[in-house]
Amino acid sequence: MENETKLLAGAMITLSLATAALVVLPFLQLKNVPPPEGLKPYTSEQLRGRQVYMSNGCIACHTQQPSSTGAGVVDSSRGWGRPSVAGDYYYDQPVLLGTMRTGPDLFNIGARQPSVDWQLGHLFQPRAYVPGSIMPAYPFLFEVKDPDNVSKAERVVALPPGTAAEGKVVVARPEALDLVAYLISLNHTYNALTPEQLKYAESRLSPARLKQDDKAEQRQEQAPETK
């Protein structure tokens, strides 16, 4: 090759092709996808919690995308929910899909585990709730105090016995409360399809396939209890 102009022109053409396929086309295809009816915008508390989620790199171990294929085939039976669709992420800026399942998928953690006390205590010491968990404890999101020093506005975390030091109580800092508000907002159990889409989808499914889906749905309904 003797001509650097040709080289660089070629290089930029190939990159443009890639950009067209992976960025521009999805941009055009997805920009008008509306949010599903059941999806609510985040509150400011939840948005602050989302920042805490990002700051602490929760994405390193948790996905927010129950999948339609592959590793996600059993997601619904674990209670993680239906495969997510583009509209589910309408209010997500940035999107936190994640790439690792060192911990469980959190797309529907708010439906599986809606208890604020459980979430707070679990962040303070995951192993007090889930034996064998390798999730880090987040003591820096909490304060350990004497019971006398707790003001009325503060949230004392109800912990399993023996988790906090003797004679002390654990108080959640605002970041912990925000984060838990965000986690509990992660509830995508609404129907993602419009009635027309649902009809179309049903018409495409064979009777045998429909039966399987019924079973999957039943499993999903039972799932919140199994945790």
Add this chain to the structure above:
Amino acid sequence: MNPTAILLATFILSIVGLFFFIWSLRRGMFDDTSSGARTIFTKGEIGQTEEPSADSAQRVRLQGVTDSNERDSGSEEGVSPIELSARIEADRSTAYPVYVMLASAGVWLVVASLAGLLSSLKLHWPDLLTEYAWLSFGRLRTIHLNAVAYGWAPMGTLGLSVWLLPRLLQTPLRGARLVILGAVIWNAALVAGLGGLAVGINAGMEWLEIPWQIGGLFAMGGMLIGLPMALMLGRRKVHHLYVSVWYMGAALFWFPTLYIVAKIPGLHFGVEQGTMNWWFGHNVLGLYYTPISLACVYYFLPKVIGRPIRSYNLSLLGFWTLAFFYGQVGAHHLIGGPIPEWLATLSIVQSMMMLIPVIAFSVNQHLTMVGYFSALKYSPVLRFILFGAIMYTVSSVQGSFEALRTVNAVTHFTHFTVAHAHIGLYGFVTMVIFGGIYFVMPRVLNIPWPKPALITWHFWLVVAGFAVYVITLSIGGILQGLALQDPNVPFMQSVALTIPWLQGRSIGGTLMTLGHLVFVYHIALMTLRVSSVPLDAPVIASQQHTA
């Protein structure tokens, strides 16, 4: 949007690529006499080895290996003194900026290793050092990734590029101060970025965690480093652009484009942001680290053994197929995700097409090495470079197959992906940078490596550590993936069964970190000129083996 049309277009592109393959095969792909491949040698220099990191005994033996192979050696003609002095001038012009970049790369390597090692330990000791936010797993892992992705790897590869381009274009580097300024800005941005991550300022997307306000400084620093190199193309004194120049030239334009498009604030949204994220994440590997590392292999490997690469046409094919196919593979990170189905299919197809450039490179590299494998005994640089080149093949072939839906079903979301990433960015890119630095530093500082035994220690520590790391984590990842796929296995079991393998990874990581400390200590000794041996081999290649 018509998915069939998009996929058909892809298919046609692939076919065109294949025709290219066949066409270049017709044109005597295995020719011995390609003038292009000889451009890195001066007249009469073929058959002469250059290995600045070897001691004099090793050099004599290395030359012996080449002498016994290279029958039509032109060394009797004598090496052209004019071309050699041009090379010395090129080396001198880059010494200072290259030292700044490579030394900072070494610092980031240590930072990244410590952050990575502590993260690894925390995965099986989850209550270790949890009271400090900046030492929590999620932040440390991010610091590790960014210290590698924006510290060690770019400073190492840019440093080697700045050193190589003047040699390849036979023109001294002008604007060395701009390069240094660029490197300083880059490093300052990285300090700010990593500090930000430690206190929790994180833009939220993998590989793009450093926010755009700081990212702008990377763009500026990168441009100051890249500009003098781009200007050199116009002033070059060679007619032919060697294969390394294609890779470097393209990568130096690819990376800023990727980064700037990815970081435009407010443009990306929802799932589109996810596809953009992996368009960037995979292309920063495929269109930046990979091409520059390949450029280094294409220079250092032939140079050390004194033999031009065997098939120049094959390297041309490898370059263009990489350029065409690699850019579109990123969506295989989102198979089964909420992205348009055609996009996943497209990326799977292009991932498989990547086998073409990989095989082209591997065949070429093997053909060049045939008959010269004993040179590995005498050349530390060659050991690192060849190890890297082989790991390029391994990680790329593995990556192509990981994109297939059936394989992806098991490996996606598991530690296997992490092991795979380390074969690419460590086994390949990092080992090539090590090799390159061992070659370059004696030229930059004009003294030999003070303690050659440390190079051996470094090599075996990191190779052993890397082997332990990759083997244990790959096994753990596959077991984890199989457990995640089985509805009868409780989730916690998929966690529990990885623990021994995560511990194994920490052992591997410890060995690698020790190796890095040896490496950086060696550079420090060299910088402080703590050396028992004075330089006995001058810079000029022709005098090396006569010494």
